[in-house]
Amino acid sequence: MDRSEAIERHRGALMSFARLTGAGGETSRVVERDGVVASLAPAVPHASIVNSVGYRDAEALQATLDELAAAYDEAGVRAWTVWVPEDDREAAALLEAAGHKLDATPTAMVADLANLPEPDGDLDWDASAEPAVVAEINDRAYEAPAGMFAAAITRFNEIDGLRLYQARVADEPACVLATYDNRDDCEIYLVATRAEQRGQGLARRLLHRALQEANERGMAISNLQATKLGYPVYARLGYEPICALEMWERRK
Numbered sequence: 001m002d003r004s005e006a007i008e009r010h011r012g013a014l015m016s017f018a019r020l021t022g023a024g025g026e027t028s029r030v031v032e033r034d035g036v037v038a039s040l041a042p043a044v045p046h047a048s049i050v051n052s053v054g055y056r057d058a059e060a061l062q063a064t065l066d067e068l069a070a071a072y073d074e075a076g077v078r079a080w081t082v083w084v085p086e087d088d089r090e091a092a093a094l095l096e097a098a099g100h101k102l103d104a105t106p107t108a109m110v111a112d113l114a115n116l117p118e119p120d121g122d123l124d125w126d127a128s129a130e131p132a133v134v135a136e137i138n139d140r141a142y143e144a145p146a147g148m149f150a151a152a153i154t155r156f157n158e159i160d161g162l163r164l165y166q167a168r169v170a171d172e173p174a175c176v177l178a179t180y181d182n183r184d185d186c187e188i189y190l191v192a193t194r195a196e197q198r199g200q201g202l203a204r205r206l207l208h209r210a211l212q213e214a215n216e217r218g219m220a221i222s223n224l225q226a227t228k229l230g231y232p233v234y235a236r237l238g239y240e241p242i243c244a245l246e247m248w249e250r251r252k
Helices: 003-024 058-075 089-097 131-141 148-152 202-216 231-236
Strands: 029-033 036-040 052-055 079-085 101-104 107-112 124-126 162-169 172-182 185-193 221-226 240-251
Touching: 003 029, 003 036, 003 052, 003 079, 003 107, 003 172, 003 185, 003 221, 003 240, 029 058, 036 058, 052 058, 058 079, 058 089, 079 089, 089 101, 089 240, 107 231, 124 202, 131 148, 131 162, 131 172, 131 185, 162 202, 172 202, 185 202, 202 231, 221 231
Parallel strands: 052 079, 185 221
Antiparallel strands: 029 036, 036 052, 079 240, 101 240, 107 221, 107 240, 124 162, 162 172, 172 185
């Protein structure tokens, strides 16, 4: 897969993420137009990560940007973000002119699942984590306000194709992640480990098992967005960088 194709596949994953978070909360919803998907989560109005926009190209984004701003305002959302691949300077300029600011630059990564080795080491794990557990560990890991993720992913165990994994230490959940089957792409979200359990390779080993199951289901690739902390974990599992992702946030 060349760079341009990989970026296009990742754009699809970002729109998929917006659909998931738009369906995940009790009061959340999805706004979808030609080439643009946005999630609105009014229960967490200051959390732009779950009030986010994925888009096909700058032209599609420009055609809907004013409508999106109005929809977020009407919903009472105070912060929302647009995911922009680093090469798309037209979209970045458009967003900057509309009052968005560059907030973060995670890395888009992709892995080929064809030659995935067998997972190493013992691990107490399953794919039946409760949304509340996934939310609580993510809130703590990313120092988010208590309950932020809980309000956004309440319905994650009701979405077809979405699986919530957990690894336990001393019978207590210590590491979590979510996978979503989007055509032949196993998308990875919400990877988090309790601070006191870091350094044991839990995230790497849990993700390895999730990817093995995805491969057995017929998934060919896996896309994710990596923070600086997560990047080396994913690289060890064969994920390769595609591009930087710019998160252009609009906050009141």
